[in-house]
Amino acid sequence: MTPSAATALTPDTCPLYVDLDGTLTPGDTLYESVMLFIRRNPFNLLRMMGWLLLGKAGFKQRLAGAVRPDPARLPYHERFLQFLREERARGRTLVLASAADARIVREVAAHLQLFDDTLGTNAQGDGLNLSRANKRDAIAAHARAHGHSTWAYAGNSRDDIAVWQGSAQAVAVNAPPGVIAALQQVHPQARVFAREPLRLKTVLRAIRLKQWSKNGLLFVPLLAAHSLDPRLWATVAVAFVAFGLCASATYLFNDLLDLPNDRAHRIKRHRPLASGAIGIPVAVALGVVMLTLAFVLAFAVSGGFAAMLLAYTVTTLAYSIYLKRLALIDVLVLSGLYTLRIGAGAVAAGVDLSNWLLAISIFLFLSLALVKRCAELEELDDHRSVLAPGRGYQPRDLASLRAMGMASGFLAVMVLALYIDSQNSQALYARPDWLWGAAPVLLLWVMRIWLKTGRRELSGEDPLQFALRDPFSWMTLLAMGGIGLLATIGF
Incomplete structure (x- = not known):
């Protein structure tokens, strides 16, 4: 029987085996785990280099034993996920089959609550990395054990071509053009979820x-x-x-x-x-x-x-x-x-x-850094008392941080005022007294950005991004530049 005939005669109710990395999720849980492990301690990179000697299955076992990505925080292909929900509603058997460590596969399946069973790399079992021919054989054996003579497979990469060769139906998700071309030689009627360029x-x-x-x-x-x-x-x-x-x-x-x-x-x-x-x-x-x-x-x-x-x-x-x-x-x-x-x-x-320039910049940028932290804390629900994700702050720190930030901004303006009568300004400017006009302009800008932070009006996550889109900030910059020019030429 030709592949196309097998595809046409196979009922849609045959079990569908779904790949995880690159298919169900656009990323790769192995790479996710590597980054998590490095984030925990950069020297873990050296440990992982030693684990490579254990082979793919052994490496995945050691890494998954140390750290695993949270399934709730993984991105998923939503259109494909909706397709799986519809297939499950029709009564179709779904199995998550991946070369990822078996523990990761089980945790993802438990989170999504879509799959009837899982297959994954298990170094403590047969020791095989569940990809290519190994995956095809494991899927075929699993299907036979559950009374199915045919099965379908959803994948995305060139490694999956060997698996598709043994399947009765094929689904390609986020696959590159070369993989789709090779797949269609085996399954001309394969269903394709197009790859986003x-x-x-x-x-x-x-x-x-x-x-x-x-x-x-x-x-x-x-x-x-x-x-x-x-x-x-x-x-x-x-x-x-x-x-x-x-x-x-x-x-x-x-x-x-x-x-x-x-x-x-x-x-x-x-x-x-x-x-x-x-x-x-x-x-x-x-x-x-x-x-x-x-x-x-x-x-x-x-x-x-x-x-x-x-x-x-x-x-x-x-x-x-x-x-x-x-x-x-x-x-x-x-x-x-x-x-x-x-x-x-x-x-x-x-x-x-100039030391004056350094002092002004340190105080001003400290104020802006505190603006950013306060804006993040403002987004938290009032009843929430846990740490902000990845930060060392709590919502109750907001008042203290706001006070520190405003004080730092005001200190930047004070340093600017002290600079006006310094020897540096006397040497650089023909009329340094014109610089007094810059002090209230900068003071107004600092007060305004803190007022907007308290009102939760900052657009975006960074005060400088806000300033780039804020006409008032550009007017402030032009005003201070004009004042500096007047002071320079001695108008």
Whole structure:
């Protein structure tokens, strides 16, 4: 009997065996587990390298024994999931069959409550990794044991072609074009749930291209020094690109390590990695390439700037892995990373960095970091008293954090006021007294952003993102720039 005839004659009620990784969920539970294990302790990466000697089944057993992803926080293919619900309502037998560790497979099945049975890799049983021919044979044996001579299979990858060759019916979910072409040679009438193409817009969202605006701080030392040298501006422009690539890479690594918490967040669950729009291997490869390019450009600027970029990278990764969970330490680190950008710009341009500028930036960015934490806590239900996901804060900390944040913002304005009569301002500005006009403008902006935080009016999760979309913030920036220009030319 030809495959097409078998497909046509097989009733739709034959048991359907469903793959997990890449099919039921767009991600891979093995990669999810690896990231969870690294997040627990970065040195676990060395332990996993040793486990590779145990073979695929042994590696999966050790890893699943140490950590397993929460099924409730995994992304799922909703259209395919709805299809499975309809098939189960019709009385069809559904079995979750995966090369993932058997414990992970059982936990996912228990969460979804759609499957009658499960098959998974069990190193303590036959020791076989349940993929390709091993999966096909295990499914065939399971079907015969339950009185079925035919069975159907839903998969997504080239490894599944061997399984489809033994099935009477086939379903392809999120499969690449090459796999679908090979499948249709065996099952011309296979049902296909189309793969969502990876769009440039999705990649740009993943690397957070909008966040590159923060790296505009690298140009602040040139502005503060009143330098118009085009060579210095070109050098800092290269530094800007290097910092952007590095920051995007660290954002990817941060999202990889924070997947479970992002999926529990109202806004962050829509990020490309959290939603499964971009896979973990793609994100890792993209991050490595971007980080490599960043340091190539950094060394082209100067060794000192490369050292600053290395300090930023190490601090950011430490923040992603551990420091972000420490109350108060996290906001100090965030404000320090903003200020480090200003320092890196000064190193790239070869200009002196004013202590006044450093003081203003530290206080102002600490205030903005506390705005971000307060905005996150404001989103929690009033009755909820547990820690915010992945953070070291509780809703009852909100009043204290708000007081600290407003005080820090006011201190930034006070430092600006003290700077006006300093020797630095006298040397740089023809009419430094004009700078008094900048103090109330900055004060108004600080008070306004804190007022909007209390009213839960910040759009997005970051105060700088809000500022970029806020006309008043742009008017504030233009007003302060105009005041600085008047003070410079001595109008």
